[in-house]
Amino acid sequence: MLDRHVNVAQLWRLASEAARKGEKWGQRKKSVSDAMVTYYAQLRRDRRGAKRWVAEVVDLLGYFDLSADWRAVEKGLQLLDQADGDVTGAGAELQRLEVVPASSTKNSLFKSSS
Secondary structure (H helix, E strand, O other): OOOOOOOHHHHHHHHHHHOOOOOOHHHHHHHHHHHHHHHHHHOOOOHHHHHHHHHHHHHHHOOOOOOOOHHHHHHHHHHHHHOOOOHHHHHHHHHHOOOOOOOOOOOHHHHHOO
């Protein structure tokens, strides 16, 4: 998920801008997913891993709200790495550490962006 090529501030800026697009939360989630696919392609990654990487990152980003700082997002991506892609486990740890509210879900960003 997180390696030296990932600029978390840029990734979060793209995601939060995309999260403002669309009238319904499903459309906003699709916009974020499309933005992450583009970002992944810019990293010149192996396309075979793109679908999994994008899905996990988008689900993790969903735990945050638009006011989140990119450093909090970076912490989330680090936790996702440590959890070997277990988004639910990483989300629970973000809640336990109070990085995100206890009420956050993997769709909070998309549902609150309207």
